[in-house]
């Protein structure tokens with residue numbers, strides 16, 4: 659079972675005003691990582707099988723998907739955690755916001771408020787030192 663962890667994150671705007679939000683990270687155990695890796699391998703090899711029927715393009719697509727399958731599945735297997743999203747309140751416009759994070763996002767991170775477009779600086783809160 660993937661384990662969802664919420665960690666506090668400090669959201670600061672350019673005026674130095676700070677709010678505290680929650681950053682959600684999903685952790686995968688050994689079984690989840692294997693399952694996700696096999697799903698990706700199956701998906702790419704299925705694409706390879708489907709693209710056999712596309713004339714001319716199959717000379718590129720079929721070997722491409724056959725090679726991409728193990729590569730993507732290896733990269734997926736190496737992933738122990740992925741970032742999901744950051745939720746909190748914008749320090750500039752006080753709107754509730756949810757920002758989608760990239761898989762490998764780390765703090766500190768610069769982003770923009772989806773409501774007012776203010777630049778935001780996401781950092782670990784000062785009292786959160788165990789990461």
Ligand SMILES: [Zn+2]
Nearest residue numbers: 748751771774
């Ligand atoms: Zn805002």
